[in-house]
Amino acid sequence: MKTVGLRTGVESDGRGTTGARSSAVPAAAAHEGQTRAAIVQLLLEQGPITATAIGTELGLAPAGVRRHLDALIDAGQARASRSAPWQQKGRGRPAKQYQLTAAGRGNLGHAYDDLAGAAIRQLGEIGGDAAIAEFARKRVRVIVDGIEPVAEHTAPVIEAKVAEIAEAFAEAGFAATTRQVGAGVQICQHHCPVAHVAEEFPQLCAAELDAFRDLLGTHVQRLATIANGDCACTTHVPLVAVPKIPSAAQPAAGRTNDSGRSAE
Numbered sequence: 001m002k003t004v005g006l007r008t009g010v011e012s013d014g015r016g017t018t019g020a021r022s023s024a025v026p027a028a029a030a031h032e033g034q035t036r037a038a039i040v041q042l043l044l045e046q047g048p049i050t051a052t053a054i055g056t057e058l059g060l061a062p063a064g065v066r067r068h069l070d071a072l073i074d075a076g077q078a079r080a081s082r083s084a085p086w087q088q089k090g091r092g093r094p095a096k097q098y099q100l101t102a103a104g105r106g107n108l109g110h111a112y113d114d115l116a117g118a119a120i121r122q123l124g125e126i127g128g129d130a131a132i133a134e135f136a137r138k139r140v141r142v143i144v145d146g147i148e149p150v151a152e153h154t155a156p157v158i159e160a161k162v163a164e165i166a167e168a169f170a171e172a173g174f175a176a177t178t179r180q181v182g183a184g185v186q187i188c189q190h191h192c193p194v195a196h197v198a199e200e201f202p203q204l205c206a207a208e209l210d211a212f213r214d215l216l217g218t219h220v221q222r223l224a225t226i227a228n229g230d231c232a233c234t235t236h237v238p239l240v241a242v243p244k245i246p247s248a249a250q251p252a253a254g255r256t257n258d259s260g261r262s263a264e
Contacts, residue, residue, distance in 0.1 A: 035060065039068050040104070043078060044190045045175050047099030047231060054098075069098055077104030099231050105191060113196045120201055129203070136207035143172045143211075150217050155239040159185055161216055162237050174233075181236065187212070189226070189233035198227040209235065 035058070042054055055065045072078035080096045124132050147168060150161050162178055162185050169176035175191040198204040205225055212220045212235060220237045224230035 035064070036068050036071070039065065040072070040077075040100070043072075043098060043100045044105070045177060047190070048081065048097035049099070050095045050097055052095065072098075072104065077101060102226075102229070105195070105226070113194075116194065116197050117200060120197065132201060133203045133207070136201070136203040137210070139204070140207045140211045144168050144215060147215055149215050153217060153240070158216060158218065158237065158239055162187060165212065165215060183240070184236050184238045186223075187233075187235045187237065189235075190231075192226045192233060195226045198225075202227070205233070208233075212237070 038058055039054055042049060042057060046053075046057075051062060051065045051069060054060070054069075055062050058065075069078060069080070073080060077100060078098055079101050080098050082096060120132060120135065123135060144165060147161075147164055150157050166176040166178045166187050169187075169189060173191065173193045174189040176187060176189045179186050179188060192198065194204060205222070205227060209220065209222050216237060218238060220235055223234040223236055225233045227233075
């Protein structure tokens with residue numbers, strides 16, 4: 001028999017607990033999960049990012065944001081670092097910036113990594129490195145299918161084409177965005193669905209870079225890759241046309257290779 005709770009005015013199940021209260025528990029847990037997922041998505045797409053920026057973006061109180069960030073850090077899924085001096089706004093102690101760790105990105109899914117790695121290794125045994133490189137090129141062509149190379153090498157045209165490429169990679173699961181940096185624009189891939197496979201087969205990253213160069217008609221530079229342990233794959237594109245230079249022809253001194261590491 002149900003009775004009315006005197007203090008809450010809601011029906012009790014006869015054991016001193018209310019149906020409304022018990023149903024509120026899973027609802028609250030679901031809300032917490034949605035909030036955590038939204039924060040993880042921001043760390044993925046915009047990290048490194050401050051807790052204040054996350055709160056502003058999601059309309060959350062600072063204390064709530066930091067509670068979720070602390071939980072992610074404790075779980076090894078996120079890490080914090082101090083802002084660089086040029087990133088600091090105003091005076092005072094540099095704000096902390098948060099980003100996902102490799103483990104945090106790994107939770108987003110690397111479906112069939114083992115199977116894909118085994119298949120590519122078998123392909124290499126049958127056809128050698130050339131077969132792997134051709135497979136990587138075909139894979140990228142599928143992602144950028146329908147995107148035409150730039151018709152003229154002007155800043156607005158190149159910038160629009162970069163946005164088109166980033167959109168295609170975002171739809172393919174790379175969480176790609178663009179940002180202006182000086183006299184250029186950068187393609188930032190905040191997630192890589194094949195990062196674990198690309199660690200073993202750099203041909204996958206090289207094919208992406210070749211596709212960028214072919215579509216943009218200019219020399220582009222890979223600054224960082226997730227496969228090398230960076231927080232994102234970052235590719236710099238100048239907004240004025242620069243002739244494409246074969247990597248073998250680049251001067252060794254002071255340059256970086258396509259993985260973003262300094263050449264020896």
